[in-house]
Amino acid sequence: MMRAMQLDCPGEPLRLVERPIPVPGPGELLVEVSACGICRTDLHIVEGDLHGPLPIVPGHEVVGRVAAAGEGADAFSIGDRVGIPWLGRTCGRCPYCRSGRENLCDDSLFTGYTRDGGFATHCVADARFCFPIPGRFRDVEAAPLLCAGLIGYRSLKLAGEGKVLGVYGFGAAAHILAQVAVWQGRRVHAFTRAGDEKAQAFALNLGCASAADSGAPPPEPLDAAIIFAPVGALVPEALRHVRKGGRVVCGGIHMSDIPSFPYADLWGERSVISVANLTRADGEEFLALAAQVPVRTQTRAFALEKADEAIATLRSGGIEGAAVLVP
Numbered sequence: 594m595m596r597a598m599q600l601d602c603p604g605e606p607l608r609l610v611e612r613p614i615p616v617p618g619p620g621e622l623l624v625e626v627s628a629c630g631i632c633r634t635d636l637h638i639v640e641g642d643l644h645g646p647l648p649i650v651p652g653h654e655v656v657g658r659v660a661a662a663g664e665g666a667d668a669f670s671i672g673d674r675v676g677i678p679w680l681g682r683t684c685g686r687c688p689y690c691r692s693g694r695e696n697l698c699d700d701s702l703f704t705g706y707t708r709d710g711g712f713a714t715h716c717v718a719d720a721r722f723c724f725p726i727p728g729r730f731r732d733v734e735a736a737p738l739l740c741a742g743l744i745g746y747r748s749l750k751l752a753g754e755g756k757v758l759g760v761y762g763f764g765a766a767a768h769i770l771a772q773v774a775v776w777q778g779r780r781v782h783a784f785t786r787a788g789d790e791k792a793q794a795f796a797l798n799l800g801c802a803s804a805a806d807s808g809a810p811p812p813e814p815l816d817a818a819i820i821f822a823p824v825g826a827l828v829p830e831a832l833r834h835v836r837k838g839g840r841v842v843c844g845g846i847h848m849s850d851i852p853s854f855p856y857a858d859l860w861g862e863r864s865v866i867s868v869a870n871l872t873r874a875d876g877e878e879f880l881a882l883a884a885q886v887p888v889r890t891q892t893r894a895f896a897l898e899k900a901d902e903a904i905a906t907l908r909s910g911g912i913e914g915a916a917v918l919v920p
């Protein structure tokens with residue numbers, strides 16, 4: 594039997610369930626989970642900001658070892674360590690898939706959202722969408738790389754080549770991205786919830802050039818800004834601080850409404866863009882880069898059964914870095 598923390602109804606606690614260990618279908622792997630990170634997207638799913646099929650086992654930053662492989666899933670061997678990311682499957686046929694933009698696929702499956710994820714002892718995944726994990730990372734350390742790291746990296750790519758970067762919301766994604774950006778020779782200015790001195794000290798520790806409340810102006814104009822906090826009001830705020838030609842990248846899957854703002858703040862070829870999902874190429878590129886930097890993730894581990902406590906702690910801003918469930 595396997596154990597999982599299952600979401601039956603948004604807004605209610607997750608429920609510990611036992612069920613038979615699934616048999617992987619053609620092209621699929623059965624993975625014995627050793628760690629699964631908790632992402633802000635999981636909070637949105639659990640709280641009902643995002644509506645997927647129910648019941649569902651959340652979790653899309655899954656690290657584990659291959660316990661069984663279905664027919665044709667021969668890219669990995671039994672015992673191999675793999676990571677299972679948010680992008681669970683794509684159609685391979687739609688115009689997006691055929692133009693290198695599988696992150697926008699019209700007919701995709703998402704781990705922990707539209708197929709069961711890693712808040713569990715076992716998880717089944719399409720082998721084509723799993724990644725090998727670089728050997729230098731331990732299981733718990735590697736988990737946040739799989740979404741916080743990956744989405745942070747895709748956001749950084751979309752932000753462009755500018756040297757001066759603002760980051761709004763200093764949680765799991767920002768703490769990874771800041772390390773990559775500093776390693777690339779950029780200056781990173783971090784913005785947190787008002788008065789969150791712990792997060793600001795954390796940002797400075799990771800090499801950020803400054804850290805302040807999100808209402809404050811940056812010490813220099815920004816070439817680009819990335820917003821991880823799900824707060825729409827930060828979009829016009831960030832726009833006011835980016836130079837001409839600069840970009841504001843919204844890195845989350847859900848955000849409160851964006852208030853109206855004067856066109857003058859967008860003028861000068863400034864742009865606002867969202868980041869959706871990931872491609873497998875992003876994953877391969879980022880995991881290699883993370884090992885090269887090397888990124889050091891800061892994690893706090895919780896037992897699988899303590900998922901609700903971990904989620905509540907994350908929601909209240911009580912986690913520095915990333916929360917990870919360990920079955």
Ligand SMILES: [Zn+2]
Pocket residue numbers: 683684685686687688689690695697698699700
């Ligand atoms: Zn597609």
Ligand SMILES: [Zn+2]
Pocket residue numbers: 632633634635653679740741
């Ligand atoms: Zn995520």
